[in-house]
Amino acid sequence: MQRAAxxxxxxxxxxxxxxxxxGHPELELVALGSDSLAGRPAGALDPRLNGSLPAFVTxxxxxxxxxxxxxxxLDNAAAAAFEPPAGTVVVxxxxxxxxxxxxxxxxxxxxxxGAWSYGLPExxxxxxxxxxxxxxxxxxxxxALAPLRGSIAGAVIDAxxxxxxxxxxxxxxxxxxxxxxxxxxxxxxAHRHAPEIGxxxxxxxxxxxxxxxxxxxxxxxxxxQTGADARVLLEEAYGESPVVRVLPxxxxxxxxxxxxxxxxxxxxxxxxxxxxxxxxxxxxxxxKGAAGQAVQNANxxxxxxxxxxxxxxxxxx
Ligand SMILES: NC(=O)c1ccc[n+]([C@@H]2O[C@H](COP(=O)([O-])OP(=O)(O)OC[C@H]3O[C@@H](n4cnc5c(N)ncnc54)[C@H](OP(=O)(O)O)[C@@H]3O)[C@@H](O)[C@H]2O)c1
Numbered sequence: 001m002q003r004a005a006x007x008x009x010x011x012x013x014x015x016x017x018x019x020x021x022x023g024h025p026e027l028e029l030v031a032l033g034s035d036s037l038a039g040r041p042a043g044a045l046d047p048r049l050n051g052s053l054p055a056f057v058t059x060x061x062x063x064x065x066x067x068x069x070x071x072x073x074l075d076n077a078a079a080a081a082f083e084p085p086a087g088t089v090v091v092x093x094x095x096x097x098x099x100x101x102x103x104x105x106x107x108x109x110x111x112x113x114g115a116w117s118y119g120l121p122e123x124x125x126x127x128x129x130x131x132x133x134x135x136x137x138x139x140x141x142x143x144a145l146a147p148l149r150g151s152i153a154g155a156v157i158d159a160x161x162x163x164x165x166x167x168x169x170x171x172x173x174x175x176x177x178x179x180x181x182x183x184x185x186x187x188x189x190a191h192r193h194a195p196e197i198g199x200x201x202x203x204x205x206x207x208x209x210x211x212x213x214x215x216x217x218x219x220x221x222x223x224x225q226t227g228a229d230a231r232v233l234l235e236e237a238y239g240e241s242p243v244v245r246v247l248p249x250x251x252x253x254x255x256x257x258x259x260x261x262x263x264x265x266x267x268x269x270x271x272x273x274x275x276x277x278x279x280x281x282x283x284x285x286x287x288k289g290a291a292g293q294a295v296q297n298a299n300x301x302x303x304x305x306x307x308x309x310x311x312x313x314x315x316x317x
Contacts, residue, residue: 002068002302005031007059007082009045012168013093014073016291018045020262024295024309026302027069029053033062069298075167080111089129089301091294092116097132098196108192119297121306122241123147124200131297136165136289137193137209140220142200143244143264144279147237149201151228157197159220160210165285174211184211217255218285223276230277231268238266242307243288243296253282256317260284262292262310287311 004027008014014034021027034056037044042053063070063082069089072079079094097116099105105113119126120134123146134142141157160183166174173186185208194207224230231246238244244264247253253265264283271278283289295309 001028002026002304003028003030003066004069004071004298005029005033005062005065005067006071006073007033007062008073008075008078009034009056010036010168011073012164012286013290014071015045016286017071017073017093017294018049020291020295020309020311021071023311026304026308027298030067031062031065032056033059035059069302071294071298076109080109084130087129089131089298091119091131091133091297091301093133093290093294095132095135095192095196097130098134098138099199101195101199104195104199108195118200119300120146120200120293121296121300122238122244125300126297129301131301133290133294133297135193135196136161136218136283136285137191137207137220138196138200139289139293140218140264140281140283141193141197141205141207141222143238143283144220144222144234144266144281145197145201145205145224147233148224148226148228148230148277148279149203151226151233152201152203152224154203154224155201155205156223157205157207157220158210158223159207159218160212161218161285162212162214162216164216165218165289166211179211179213182211182213185209186211214255214259216284216286217259217282218289219253219255219280219282222279222281223271224279225275226277230279234266234268234279242312243292243310253280255282258282258284258287260287260316261312261314262287262296263312264288 037056038058042049080096119131269278
């Protein structure tokens with residue numbers, strides 16, 4: 001067994017990572033880090049957590065434990081300030097280490113990128129022990145578009161995410177009174193996932209996120225001009241993947257089918273009027289968009305089964 005610790009367990013990404021680690025056949029949870037819950041039993045986070053788990057300790061205390069892998073489920077500033085222990089695999093679910101260009105990293109996260117590798121296992125497997133887990137929107141856009149890079153000069157990406165993408169802390173913009181029965185574009189033309197997607201694609205993208213009145217799930221509709229056969233490229237890229245499914249012709253991705261899972265669905269269409277290629281990706285922002293992908297990255301770094309610990313099976317309604 002490989003020993004694991006999670007920092008920032010009280011947040012949504014932390015709780016979902018905890019769920020995956022508890023179900024992982026090769027990971028043993030040895031420390032639950034949370035500054036807000038330190039000193040309290042595991043059940044203080046969720047009554048489904050039973051007495052066999054260790055109590056919460058501070059994030060600093062959890063980081064000092066002798067482990068093989070650390071999951072950082074912290075906000076961007078705390079993740080940027082984190083000093084990784086030597087010889088430990090660290091998967092950072094925040095954004096601070098994703099951008100490799102100094103100026104871009106400084107502009108969007110106020111930090112220098114450091115020696116972290118961007119890890120999206122199906123497309124950009126992580127190299128080395130320090131792994132920057134991609135953003136949720138970026139994951140969906142890159143799964144849809146990266147197999148086409150080289151054949152596109154840019155892309156327009158219209159994306160929508162459930163409200164858990166904004167985290168557990170209360171904010172006016174994610175309050176039920178703002179979200180329910182509403183659909184809101186935000187950070188229009190100025191979202192930090194746009195440079196992240198552009199960095200990995202090698203071309204700039206126009207990206208507009210929207211807040212959907214659902215708890216979880218994310219859908220990105222990507223519009224490109226390409227001379228390539230997108231379906232062939234996508235099926236080649238994901239034919240062997242247990243996580244990413246390219247749907248048959250005329251079948252569109254569906255949020256409900258991926259909610260609560262670590263899977264992603266991709267649909268490929270041609271617009272009858274313009275000839276544009278439309279690639280749509282649906283995933284769960286907390287699954288393939290966060291915790292599921294973090295565990296996939298840890299599996300690569302620790303040389304475990306690629307899909308160990310993931311939530312993939314079932315035909316839930
Ligand atoms: N939410 C997503 O869909 C998603 C997807 C991809 C990446 N991420 C990234 O993952 C990181 C964590 O995101 P998140 O969505 O988990 O944010 P979050 O729910 O706001 O949690 C962030 C941190 O705040 C503390 N916290 C959260 N809720 C709290 C509460 N109710 N009471 C007290 N403390 C609370 C937790 O630290 P302590 O446990 O130490 O108190 C936690 O680490 C961020 O950098 C985010 O960008 C999130």
